[in-house]
Amino acid sequence: MTMTSPTQQARPGAAARNEDRAVLDVRGLWKVFGPRPDRVVGTPLAELSRSELRARTGCVTAVRDVSFTVRPQEVFVVMGLSGSGKSTLVRCLTRLVEPTAGEVLFDGEDIRKAGDRQLRELRRHRFAMVFQNFGLLPHRRVLDNVAYGLEIRGMRKEARYERAREMVELVGLSGSENSYPDQLSGGMQQRVGLARALAVDPDVLFFDEPFSALDPLIRRDMQNEVIRLHREVGKTMIFITHDLSEALKLGDRILIMRDGELVQMGTPDEVVGAPVDDYVREFVSDVPRSNVLTTRWIMRPPRPDEPLDGPEAGPDVVVRDVVHTVLRATRPVKVVEGGELLGVVTAEEVLGVLAEPSPHGTSGGSAGSPPDATSGESAEPSPEGASAGSADSSSEGASGQPAEPSPDATSGGPGGPGEPGGSAEFPRSAGSPGSGGQG
Ligand SMILES: Nc1ncnc2c1ncn2[C@@H]1O[C@H](COP(=O)(O)OP(=O)(O)OP(=O)(O)O)[C@@H](O)[C@H]1O
Ligand SMILES: [Mg+2]
DSSP: OOOSSTTOOOOOSHHHHTTTOOSEEEEEEEEEESSSGGGTTTSGGGGSOHHHHHHHHSOEEEEEEEEEEEOTTOEEEEEESTTSSHHHHHHHHHTSSOOSEEEEEETTEEGGGOOHHHHHHIIIIIEEEEETTOOOOTTSOHHHHHHHHHHHHTOOHHHHHHHHHHHHHHTTOTTOTTOOGGGSOHHHHHHHHHHHHHHTOOSEEEEESTTTTSOHHHHHHHHHHHHHHHHHHOOEEEEEESBHHHHHHHOSEEEEEETTEEEEEEOHHHHHHSOSSHHHHHHHTTSOGGGTOBHHHHOBOOOTTOOOOSOEEOTTOBHHHHHHHHHHOSSOEEEEETTEEEEEEOHHHHHHHHHSOOOOSSSSOOTTOOOOTTTTGGGSOOTTTTTOOSTTGGGBOGGGOBOOSSTTTTSOSTTOOOOTTTOOBOOSSTTOTTSSTTO
16 A cells, blocks of 8 residues: 555555565355354355355354455455454454365465464464454553563563554554553554554554444544554555445455455455446445546557657556646646556546446445344354463453454444445445344
């Protein structure tokens, strides 16, 4: 993600350059909850709809044959309705939830084959997690919360406090080191969560709807904060959200889920410019396309008779930011990357985007429908602490952090918070009969 300003949707350079490499390579991943889940994958039972399978066997397919790769330094967003399997998918990647089938290759090695010890190492050193409900230890000061993962690792007190202080400063909380979590606002608490995750210098940061409990303005601040931190520390990030505007703002690529399945995966301009079906089309319909589609997306090959001495633009500039250049130019604007001419953009392409009708009122806003994903959470014996073996294990989550106190318990009040001004948020549960655990 190399956005030049938080509001610009310029496409990434870093992730694009890493296209052939994978930090995480997920292949044919399944997670079936319920009795004897093994009998489902690879049998006719797997073909049943969620509700049929549940009725017949008591099992829920939370993740269904999902494959994708995450590239170094990429911000990879997972989106979908409540109950579509986002949290389960992401938890399978660190084995906070045990996958039922498939492979999860991290730096080429299958995490599913890791032993307890290796897994603990991975969670303490390579991965870190930021939760929606912050997961802070209430009786510890900010500094101790931030240093927690380092303490678990056995780092000396002085060294870990030094590192923790740096992180507190990085997230803009200097001065609050000695406060307790309940003395901080929600936004500040989540900054502590961010600092704690960054303190362990992980390879991959996982975020499970970290900002959905925050009010819209604070939430926007925090999104900008993530963008800034990503620019500064360049970590690979996997980010779950309900909020399309958040996904578009943060994501290099977005994976959209429905009923456990991958529906579409692509860059923001692919998702907005070419939604694969009505499900995706409906929730991108309110997005101002000129804020998302890039010159790369709208360019075309030059015609033989066209002059090629016009102004230049990069391929990752969004239409909104190139409109004036294009409309003022008397020649086609050349889309150039690394000295190479990729295509041209003229008023015709730009106006095509601006004039595109953008149907309203089709997405968002199904307040009142509670999230359904919590219904079965307790069916599996506390996955969070399962493989940790230290004295702190009962409270240890990924990377030695305190485990999320109650996973998903707060995933939004009715409807969940949204941004003002028609932010397209996935309607929670509504309109998706098969979307989850309400049986
Ligand atoms: N431990 C569990 N036992 C049984 N079923 C579960 C368990 N965890 C999740 N599920 C079911 O798996 C499906 C996917 O749940 P998951 O929590 O991954 O969805 P989600 O997309 O993260 O939803 P939300 O947006 O509400 O957080 C749901 O139908 C849920 O009820
Ligand atoms: Mg979830």
